[in-house]
Amino acid sequence: MAEISEALTRRVAELARLRLSQAEVTQFTGQLQQILSYVDQIQAVDVTDVEPLIYPNASREAADSSREPAFRADRVVEPRNAADGSPKVLEAAPEIHEGAFQVPQIV
Amino acid sequence: MKALDTARFQSIREIHDAFDRGEFLPSELTRAYLQAAQAGTLNAFITFTEENAMRAAVAADQVLKAEKKVPRAILPLFGIPLGLKDNLVTEGVRTTCASRMLENYHPPYSATVVKRLENAGAFSLGKLNMDEFAMGGSNENSAFGAVQHPTHPDRVPGGSSGGSAAAVRAGQCVASLGSDTGGSIRLPASYCGVVGLKPTYGRVSRFGLIAFASSLDQIGPLGRSVEDCAVLMDVMAGHDPLDSTSLMIEKPSCVDACRRAPDWAGLRVGIPEEFFSAQLSPGVETRVREALKWFEAQGAKLVPVTLPNSRHAVAVYYLVAVSEASSNLARFDGVRYGNRSAEAAQASKLKDFYEHARAAFGPEVKRRLILGTFALSSGYQDAYYRKACQVRALVAHDFERAFQEVDLIAGPVAPTTAFRIGEKAGDPLTLYLNDLLTIPANLAGLPAMSVPCGDGEDGLPVGLQLMGPSLSEEMLFSVGAAYERGRRQT
Numbered sequence: 001m002a003e004i005s006e007a008l009t010r011r012v013a014e015l016a017r018l019r020l021s022q023a024e025v026t027q028f029t030g031q032l033q034q035i036l037s038y039v040d041q042i043q044a045v046d047v048t049d050v051e052p053l054i055y056p057n058a059s060r061e062a063a064d065s066s067r068e069p070a071f072r073a074d075r076v077v078e079p080r081n082a083a084d085g086s087p088k089v090l091e092a093a094p095e096i097h098e099g100a101f102q103v104p105q106i107v
Numbered sequence: 108m109k110a111l112d113t114a115r116f117q118s119i120r121e122i123h124d125a126f127d128r129g130e131f132l133p134s135e136l137t138r139a140y141l142q143a144a145q146a147g148t149l150n151a152f153i154t155f156t157e158e159n160a161m162r163a164a165v166a167a168d169q170v171l172k173a174e175k176k177v178p179r180a181i182l183p184l185f186g187i188p189l190g191l192k193d194n195l196v197t198e199g200v201r202t203t204c205a206s207r208m209l210e211n212y213h214p215p216y217s218a219t220v221v222k223r224l225e226n227a228g229a230f231s232l233g234k235l236n237m238d239e240f241a242m243g244g245s246n247e248n249s250a251f252g253a254v255q256h257p258t259h260p261d262r263v264p265g266g267s268s269g270g271s272a273a274a275v276r277a278g279q280c281v282a283s284l285g286s287d288t289g290g291s292i293r294l295p296a297s298y299c300g301v302v303g304l305k306p307t308y309g310r311v312s313r314f315g316l317i318a319f320a321s322s323l324d325q326i327g328p329l330g331r332s333v334e335d336c337a338v339l340m341d342v343m344a345g346h347d348p349l350d351s352t353s354l355m356i357e358k359p360s361c362v363d364a365c366r367r368a369p370d371w372a373g374l375r376v377g378i379p380e381e382f383f384s385a386q387l388s389p390g391v392e393t394r395v396r397e398a399l400k401w402f403e404a405q406g407a408k409l410v411p412v413t414l415p416n417s418r419h420a421v422a423v424y425y426l427v428a429v430s431e432a433s434s435n436l437a438r439f440d441g442v443r444y445g446n447r448s449a450e451a452a453q454a455s456k457l458k459d460f461y462e463h464a465r466a467a468f469g470p471e472v473k474r475r476l477i478l479g480t481f482a483l484s485s486g487y488q489d490a491y492y493r494k495a496c497q498v499r500a501l502v503a504h505d506f507e508r509a510f511q512e513v514d515l516i517a518g519p520v521a522p523t524t525a526f527r528i529g530e531k532a533g534d535p536l537t538l539y540l541n542d543l544l545t546i547p548a549n550l551a552g553l554p555a556m557s558v559p560c561g562d563g564e565d566g567l568p569v570g571l572q573l574m575g576p577s578l579s580e581e582m583l584f585s586v587g588a589a590y591e592r593g594r595r596q597t
Contacts, residue, residue, distance in 0.1 A: 002487060009477065016433060016480040017440075018473050019462040028474060034536050035478060039422040042498045043490070052496030053503055055322050056308040056552025057354065060577070070355065072348040079198070079215045088215035094447035101443050106457045 004033040111139035114278035118332045119187055122281065123177045126186060133167035133186030137232070140188045144232055144279035149255045149264075151274040153193050154201045155233040160188055163230035182228030183338055183362075189224060190280035192271050193234035194241055194317040195326070197221055200231075204317050205239045205249040207467040208439050208446045218315020219347045220284060220326055227342040232280050235270030239469045240436065241286055241319045243267050244294055244541050245531065248471040253528055257299055259567060262525040265295030271329050272299035282330035282339055286316055288323045289424050290520070290545025293557040296329055297520035297570025300559045302587070303329040304336050307578050308552030309354035311340075312347030320431035321352075323424075323549045333558060333588040337361035340580065356578065364581035365588035371406035374586070375513040379414045382518030382544055382572075390563025395519045398560040398571045401593055402517070402586075412509040412516065416501040420546040423502065425539055426482050426495035427550075433479030436472070440464060474535060503551040506576075515586060516574040519544055520557045524567035548574050556583045558590060 002008075009029045013020050020028065079088040086099065095102040111131060116122050125131060141157050167186040171177065177185050191197065194204045196214035203209045221231070238248040246254040246269025254269040256262035257276040264273040268285030272295035275283050285292040287305035296303025304327045311326045318324060328339035338361075345358040378399065383392065403409055441447035441464025451463035468476070482491040509516060521544060531538045548555035554577070557570035571590070575583045 002481075002490075008481075012477050012481045012484060013473075015484065016476045017437075017458065017461040017465055018468070018476060019466060020473070024470075024473070028477060031474060031535055032478060032481070035425065035539070038536055039426055039491070039495075042419055042422050042426075042494055045416070045419060045494075045498050045501065047494065047497035047501070050497045050500050052493055053500035053550075054496055055352075056503070057352070060354075070346075070348060070351065089443070092212055092215065092444040094441060094444075095452070103442055104452060104454055104460060106455060106460060 002036060004029055004036060110142070111136060112278070113140050113143045116278070116281065116331070119184070119281060119335050119338050122187065123179060123185065126171055126177050133171060134161065134164040136186065137161060137164035137188045140278070140280055141232055143277070144274065147277060147279050148260075149257060149273045149277055149279075150252050151236055151254055151270040151277070151279055152190070152233045153203055153205065153236050153251050153270070156200055156231055157233075159200070160230050160232050164188070167228065183342060184224060184227040184229035187229045187281050188232045189229050190233060190235045190271060190274045190283040191221060191231050192237050192268050192283070192285045194237060194286055195221055195284060196315040196317065197231065197234070200234065202234065202317070203251070204241075205237045205251055206469065206472070207250045208465075210250070210446065210467075212444055216315065219312040219349060220343045221315065223342050224339070235268070235274055235283060237270055238267035238471070240317070240432070240472050241267040241288055241291055242432070242471050242475055244290065244538055245526070246270065246295070247528065247532060248469060250469055255528070256525050259525065261527055262567065263298070263528050265298035265521075265525060267291040268329065269295050272296050272301050272303065275299070275301045275329050275331060282328060282335050284326060284339070285329050286324055286326050287549065288319050288428060289549050290542045292327045292329060293520050293545050293555060293570065293572060294542070296557040298525040298568065300568030301329055301331060302333050302336050302556070302558055302591075303327065304340065304556045304580070304583070305548060305554060306340065306344065306580060307554045309352055310554070310578070310580065311343050312350040312353045314347055314349040318435040320428040321435060322431060323428055333556075333584060333591045334362060334365045337365045337584045337588070359580050361580055361584045364584040367585050369582070369585045369589055374402070374407040374515075375410050376402050376407050377410050377412035377509050377513030377516040379412050379417070379509070379516055379518055381414050381417050386522045387519060388523040388563065390565060391519050391521070391523060391569050394561040394563060394569040395571055398590065399517060401590065405589075405593070410513050412513055414502070414505040414509060414547065416498065416505050417547045419498050420502055420550055421540055421543050423495045423499045423550060424542070424546045425478070426491050427499060429475040429479030430482045430492045431479070433476050433483060436476060439468075471535070499550050502547055506547070506551045506553060510576045514575070515579070515582065518572050520570035520572040521545070524563040524565055524569060544572065553577055554580050554583055556587050558587045560594070
């Protein structure tokens with residue numbers, strides 16, 4: 001079984017773009033170790049020749065070979081403001097500038 | 108006029124009959140529900156939309172005055188105030204997912220299910236509390252505070268659709284929508300004594316559901332009666348071109364199914380031994396076994412079945428769900444919507460920007476994102492994510508085998524009744540294990556219903572779980588409604 005060290009917790013948190021305090025690192029390391037030692041029961045299960053189930057309706061859709069792929073019209077249905085016609089999607093943005101999403105300069 | 112007691116209404120049909128008799132108008136009913144909801148102390152709602160609701164209710168008044176009768180055939184949810192779990196996006200109405208990440212998010216569009224309910228005459232009173240990003244089974248993981256159990260304030264209502272179940276039970280909305288990834292509709296329905304359905308994967312469009320784990324998530328109804336859930340299902344189900352996972356099949360007729368008695372003599376009810384283990388509390392076991400005896404008394408045949416791989420279901424789930432979550436929640440980066448903290452706005456490196464923005468996630472979300480990122484990371488992916496998907500296939504095969512022998516499978520929803528707020532806090536694994544009876548249906552993509560079957564020895568509600576083969580919702584509604592009628596008569 002994988003041993004969860006504080007360094008591994010930090011490394012994985014970094015991959016997930018989460019910054020943890022030292023208290024969180026300590027707490028999560030213990031909890032992850034506990035959860036992993038539980039889920040490790042699956043290692044003992046014999047899965048020889050078992051296809052992984054990624055998506056529940058995969059076999060149904062594969063069996064229905066007559067089915068045509070679903071196409072819909074290539075039509076823009078972007079919600080816009082009644083007042084000025086600007087895209088509503090910008091209203092939820094933390095910062096916008098001249099009709100674009102604005103972010104801090106990072107290069 | 109005396110204020111309406113919203114807790115007295117047991118079904119949509121009863122409300123429509125009262126509209127027909129002119130007992131009250133939709134706006135009077137809606138005001139009564141709003142008052143009950145806003146005066147409530149359960150913390151079931153995060154956001155109220157009283158203006159939208161009253162506007163829709165007043166418009167319904169005009170229709171009723173003109174037509175004299177509820178236009179049921181074209182508007183099956185005419186004048187019905189609902190509640191929506193706060194992970195369903197609603198145009199212009201704040202949608203938080205119970206997270207600081209989306210504290211001020213006003214989506215530019217509405218979920219397909221929301222539009223379909225509105226087109227059927229319903230409207231929303233507001234957005235219901237939940238576990239943050241639907242991650243939890245007790246509704247204690249909300250950035251807006253825990254929801255209380257509707258009859259026992261020291262208890263949890265279950266989660267993650269805790270607000271959805273508590274509000275319906277307390278008469279704060281007629282019915283509600285929840286979402287179920289590992290039991291998040293059925294568990295709170297069971298704890299709060301209401302009916303809840305997780306439909307077959309692909310039955311209901313998820314366009315506009317903020318994704319947690321995409322191979323498991325499914326939207327479903329919670330209501331005070333089996334038939335109310337059927338009314339909502341008939342409106343919501345059906346293919347949606349905006350959701351590529353929604354199945355291209357005919358809509359079910361769940362209301363008709365409720366009114367049709369099951370073929371009891373031909374009905375084989377599977378009883379999985381794995382669902383009656385030592386972890387069951389005596390009160391839960393007693394109530395569920397009584398329900399099974401009732402089925403037998405109607406002429407159904409009880410057949411022992413075995414789902415041996417369901418003992419691995421929790422382990423599989425907490426690898427698959429967190430892996431998918433770590434991918435789905437990568438979209439919360441502070442660029443186009445969601446939290447961008449003052450620190451993020453000052454960041455000079457991209458990584459700092461992301462990390463500051465994502466500091467808005469609560470502890471359970473962080474824990475699951477780290478676990479999911481681990482399960483998908485190089486060197487561990489085959490041993491964890493891929494292996495979990497293989498064992499998931501075995502869990503699904505167990506059901507396929509069982510459904511060759513039986514028509515439906517019955518058992519408890521949860522091993523115990525609602526536990527105390529704080530009782531399992533700080534121990535994530537214990538809380539995860541509470542989902543062991545609901546997760547198997549999600550892993551296999553099957554429909555499953557929770558129907559109240561009485562109270563445990565502690566006076567708290569117990570839920571009976573009915574699981575069927577893929578797309579067997581009509582059968583579940585037929586059996587569930589018959590059971591409910593039988594129970595109300597005794």
